[in-house]
Amino acid sequence: MVSLGLSLMPEAQFAAASLPLFEQGIIETLEWSFDMGWGRDGVPPWVDELLGHYGEAGDLVGHGVSFSVMSGEFTPHHRWWLQRLADEVQTRRYHRISEHMGFIGAGRFSFAAPLPVPFHPDIVALGQDRMRLLAETARCPVGLEKLATSLGPDDGSKQGDLLDAVLDPVDGFLVLDLHNLWCQSINLGLAIDMLLSSYPLHRVAEIHVSGGSWDERSDRRIRRDTHDDLVPTEVLDLLPMAAPHCPNLETVVYERLGPSLIDPATHGPFRDDVIKVADIVANLTTANLTTGPGDQELSHE
Numbered sequence: 001m002v003s004l005g006l007s008l009m010p011e012a013q014f015a016a017a018s019l020p021l022f023e024q025g026i027i028e029t030l031e032w033s034f035d036m037g038w039g040r041d042g043v044p045p046w047v048d049e050l051l052g053h054y055g056e057a058g059d060l061v062g063h064g065v066s067f068s069v070m071s072g073e074f075t076p077h078h079r080w081w082l083q084r085l086a087d088e089v090q091t092r093r094y095h096r097i098s099e100h101m102g103f104i105g106a107g108r109f110s111f112a113a114p115l116p117v118p119f120h121p122d123i124v125a126l127g128q129d130r131m132r133l134l135a136e137t138a139r140c141p142v143g144l145e146k147l148a149t150s151l152g153p154d155d156g157s158k159q160g161d162l163l164d165a166v167l168d169p170v171d172g173f174l175v176l177d178l179h180n181l182w183c184q185s186i187n188l189g190l191a192i193d194m195l196l197s198s199y200p201l202h203r204v205a206e207i208h209v210s211g212g213s214w215d216e217r218s219d220r221r222i223r224r225d226t227h228d229d230l231v232p233t234e235v236l237d238l239l240p241m242a243a244p245h246c247p248n249l250e251t252v253v254y255e256r257l258g259p260s261l262i263d264p265a266t267h268g269p270f271r272d273d274v275i276k277v278a279d280i281v282a283n284l285t286t287a288n289l290t291t292g293p294g295d296q297e298l299s300h301e
Contacts, residue, residue, distance in 0.1 A: 002243070002284045004277065005029035005061065005206075005251045010036065010047050011258030017267040018274075022050075026278050029251045030054040034088050035066045035081065055093040061206070061251065062088070062097035062138075063175075069130045069144065070103040070117045082137045089138055096141040096205065098175045099134065101127075101163060102149075116149050119162040127166035135170045143173035143205060146180055153188045160199035173205035176246065178238045179212055179231070183223040196242055204246035209235055209277055210255040228260035230273045236280065243284050252281045 006018065006027045021027050032051055037043040043051075054060040067081050089097075102114040117123050135142045144163055163174060176199065185192040211229035215222040231254070243249055254274050261270060 002249055002281055003028035003059070003251045004274075004281045005031050005253035006274065007031040007033070007063070007208075007253055007255040008047065008050065009256070009258030010043055011261070012044075013261045013264075014256075014258035015044075015046060016264070017261045017270050021271055021274055026275065029059045029061060029253070031061050031063050031251075031253045031255075033063045033065050034092075035064050035084070038084050051092055058093070058095055060092065060094055061253075062094040063145075064097065064099040066104060067099050067130075067134070068104045069099050069101065069134075070123065070127055072103075072126070082133060085134075085137050089140070094138070094140055096143065096173065097134070097138045098143040098145055098173070098206070100147065101144045101159070101166075102147050114147055114149070116147055116151050116155060116159070117162075118151060118155060119158040119165075124162065124165045127162075128169050131166060131170045131172055135172070141173055141205070142170060143167065143175055143203070145175035145177055145208065146199065149184075153190055156184050156188045156190055156195065157198055164200040164203065167200075167203060172203070173248070174200060174203040175206045175208060176201075176204045176242065177208040177210070177225070178235050178242060179208070179210045180225055182232070182235050182238065183212065183225050186221075186223045192238070196238075196245070201242075201245045202247060205248055205250050207239065207242065207246070207249060207252045208255055209239060209252065211235075227255050227257045230269060231277065236276065239277070239280050240284065249284075252277065252284070 004026060006021065008030055030050060037047070051060060064085070067078065071078070100114040102116050104114050131142060144167060146159060146163060167174065181192065181195055184190060185195055209231050210225070210227045211231050213224050213226045213228060215224050239252065254277050256270060261267060
C-alpha cells in the first residue's frame with residue numbers, strides 16, 4: 001500500500017489549514033524536517049504531539065534540510081548537525097531519514113537552496129562517505145532527494161547516475177520530487193520521460209509533490225521549486241505516470257511551506273489540493289507497482 005504523507009510545517013497558519021485533513025484521517029504518514037526544530041525556540045506543543053503520535057505508529061519520516069551532504073570540507077557545522085541528529089533519533093522514532101543531494105554551505109558563503117555537483121569520481125567518494133556517516137548516526141534507512149537545479153542539460157541527465165552511485169554503499173533510497181523533475185525538464189529543455197528513466201527508480205521509497213513559482217526577470221521563464229502554491233496539473237499527471245516504475249514506493253508526500261498559507265483564503269484550495277493527491281494515491285494502492293523501468297514504456301502526453 002502506498003500512503004499519503006504531508007510535510008509538517010510549524011507555523012500556526014499551517015496548523016489552521018491542515019487540521020481538517022488530520023481530523024478526516026487523510027494524512028497517513030508525517031514528514032518532519034527535524035532540523036527546523038533545532039532552533040532556540042524548539043517546536044510548538046501541537047507539533048511535538050503530532051510527531052510523537054506518528055512516530056509511535058511507525059509513520060514518521062525525517063527529512064533534513066541543512067546537513068549539506070556534498071560540501072567539500074567537513075566542518076564544525078557537520079559535526080554539530082550529526083550530534084543533533086543522534087539526539088533526535090533518541091527522542092523520536094523515524095521510519096527513514098533523507099537529505100538533499102548537493103550542498104547548501106561552502107566556506108564563508110551564506111547557506112542557501114541546495115546547489116548541484118557534477119558527476120565525478122571525487123564527488124561520488126565524498127557523497128558515499130557522508131552517507132555512511134548519516135546512516136551510522138540515523139540507525140535507520142537513509143536516502144537523498146533529487147534536486148530541481150543542475151549545472152546544465154548534460155549534468156541534468158546524469159544526476160540519476162550520480163545519486164545511484166552515492167547511495168549504493170548504504171543501499172540508500174531515493175526521494176523522487178516530481179516538481180523538481182518538471183522544473184528540470186522545463187528549464188533544461190529535456191524530455192520528461194527521458195529524465196524520469198535516467199533515475200534509479202528501484203530505489204524510490206518516497207515521491208514528493210509540490211507547487212512553485214515562475215521567475216520572469218530574465219529573457220525567459222524559469223520554473224522555481226518554491227513550495228508556495230498548488231501542485232500544477234502537469235505534476236499531478238506525472239504521479240500516476242511515474243509510480244508504476246517505482247516498485248519500492250511507500251509514500252507520496254505533499255509539500256507546502258507554512259508562510260504561503262498566511263492568508264485564510266488559501267486554506268480551502270490547499271486542502272482540496274491535498275485531497276486531489278490523496279485520490280490519486282488511493283488508486284496507486286491498487287495499481288501494479290512492480291514494473292521496472294524496462295518493463296513498460298515511459299510516456300507523457
